[in-house]
Amino acid sequence: MSDKSTELIHHPYLPPEGFAAPQPGVFKASTVIFPNVAAMRSREWKDKTGYTYGLHGTPTTYLLEERLCALEGGTQCVLVPSGLAAIANVALALLKQGDELLIPDNAYGPNKALAEGELKDWGITHQFYDPMDLQDLARRISRRTKLVWLEAAGSVTLEFPDLREQVRVCRNANGGAGVLTALDNTWGAGLAFNPFELGDGLGVDISAHALTKYPSGGGDVLMGSVITRNEALHIRIKLTHMRLGLGVGANDVEAVLRSLPSLPLRYCAHDQTARALARWCQTRPEFAQVLHPALPDSPGHAQWLALCGDEAGRAAGLFSVLFDARYSQAQVDAFCDALRLFKLGYSWGGPMSLVVPYELASMRQAWPAHLAPGHLVRFSVGLEAATALQADLVQALAVLD
Structure with a gap:
């Protein structure tokens, strides 16, 4: 009698290449198979030149990341389990004890709660600024300020700030040394405006997006993204993403890919x-x-x-x-x-x-x-x-x- 269990696991058949359809294939994996030890040792998980482990990306997640970059005007993207996870990923990647964070007073509530909870407990201070007052933002930035959150339009009350000038204030702060800016771009969804090209050569450093909302469109998926144009900044975010073990399910990615068009x-x-x-x-x-x-x-x-x-x-x-x-x-x-x-x-x-x-x-x-x-x-x-x-x-x- 043949060993059916081994045969079922190691069956040699592979389907022919060249299949094309309107919707992309869905690849589900924790384990990724390497052809040999040399490949296992040489592959780099921090870019999209190959595959190493499910958390680090599959053809399905790579595809969504690239399409989201095209949507928002960025070049690098990581996917996370929710919009709040995107906010947390940014904060944990860029802030350390002794740093300060600025948040608009009309920001998404859980962003403020994170600053008042875990970040405060870890020695990271914060201030809330008036998003409609550029001078208030400018005077709160100090040498300790390492990140400024922006939001357009504001949560619940929907005030629309002078986003371009906010970025200018942050870029010129601290004698021109500047401070990083991160935008919660969920409201704009990559369609209302390009967060990386606001005019006059100004753009945010990071765009965080709750894909739960418009990209999903069905009220049935939780997911977020963090997009940048700066390779070094992306690597900082991606390293933290890896250390926290953040991942998204392939079926959820499939749902967002289906909704994007x-x-x-x-x-x-x-x-x-x-x-x-x-x-x-x-x-x-x-x-x-x-x-x-x-x-x-x-x-x-x-x-x-x-x-x-x-x-x-x-x-x-x-x-x-x-x-x-x-x-x-x-x-x-x-x-x-x-x-x-x-x-x-x-x-x-x-x-x-x-x-x-x-x-x-x-x-x-x-x-x-x-x-x-x-x-x-x-x-x-x-x-x-x-x-x-x-x-x-x-x-x-x-x-x-």
Whole structure:
């Protein structure tokens, strides 16, 4: 009787080369097989000239990394399990005890929490700066500052900073020695603007992206990326990536690769519907303020206009409202509960519209002067029809009467 188990594992058949299809093949591997000892000893895991181990890359992950570089304008990329993991990878690669980190006060909350938690415990200090005040950023940079986070638009309140001038301030800091900049580019998704080419020869050093959002597009994948144009900086990030054992599943990579070709179409659809609803909300007496970078009276509109091209420039599918101060938090919560198409849930970028009420006062150092008083609700617009979503808002607002 033949040894079936050995035969099944070591069967010699290999399929012929030359197969081509719209979707790339999916390679799943922890172990990578080497043809000989010389190859095992000579292969370099830090570049894409070969394969050494599943965590260091497969044809599937290499392909997504290269396509993301093309999307965002970078040259080097690592994939991580979430957008927050991308932020953490950057921080752990570039900061050490005694260093200081600057974060905009309207940054993604978990970025701030990381600085206030683990980084602080490891002797890395931080300051929160006003993203709409270039002088505030400039005066907080010191010799101890090793990294400045940027975010456009800001989390929840969607202020759009003067990103180009922020990068200029950081580049000219400390007598021209400069300080590294990292942008959370999830909102822009590589489509609203090129983070590495902001104009006047200015660009960020690092772009972190929550692929969980628009690149995935399905609300069913957690993944992030860190992209650079600087080889030495990339190696620092990649070494930390290796030491932390960060990896992503091949099936998740496959899902993002499948969604990428439709990204521009989906982003445009989210954007158009969000603008229509935001403009409609401006006509409603229940709302004291509507926040969306493309609205002329939204904080940072002029900066969005300058960076994203014109009134038709891209602006994602998020907008927030501040309810008139006469409404209590309980009333605002009842409005959110009454929504039928907008579902209560975190994240965004998928086909389903979402809504979250936020306690903004607990998220900022102080109440921003450019915001009206009132309780804030953020909407993430999905791919439903604008008329259906507007009708949902109308019926939910009726609970306030």
